[in-house]
Amino acid sequence: MKKTLKILSYLKNKYIVAILVFLFLMFFYDRNDFFVQIQRKKELSSLEKSKTFYQTEIEKTQQELNNLENNPASLEKYARENLFMKRDNEEVFIVDSINPKEKEK
Structure with a gap:
């Protein structure tokens, strides 16, 4: 339970979400x-x-x-x-x- 709360607290940070989305796009959808x-x-x-x-x-x-x-x-x-x-x-x-x-x- 503590781990899921910790992960959710990281996902609330918009900079971390933006970095994760950027990395996902670069690894899978980029030319x-x-x-x-x-x-x-x-x-x-x-x-x-x-x-x-x-x-x-x-x-x-x-x-x-x-x-x-x-x-x-x-x-x-x-x-x-x-x-x-x-x-x-x-x-x-x-x-x-x-x-x-x-x-x-």
Whole structure:
């Protein structure tokens, strides 16, 4: 009984009521409420992970580009493997490898 009277005496104070209403509105009805902030933090962490992934991929690609520009042997290797180019006096045979499981069917 004493606790309820004590709580009621606090609720009679208009400043405490105003603060409670303000906090309630900020936590649940604001455009940037508590739940939106949690969601944005999760999204930020996933974006930071993807940022680090893409940065490492950019570094690998730049290194490969630098290697292709400065090393003629790597340029020839890239052209042969990826673009199926050949020299004038060569013949190229492309063989598709068949999985053993597909062979049985």
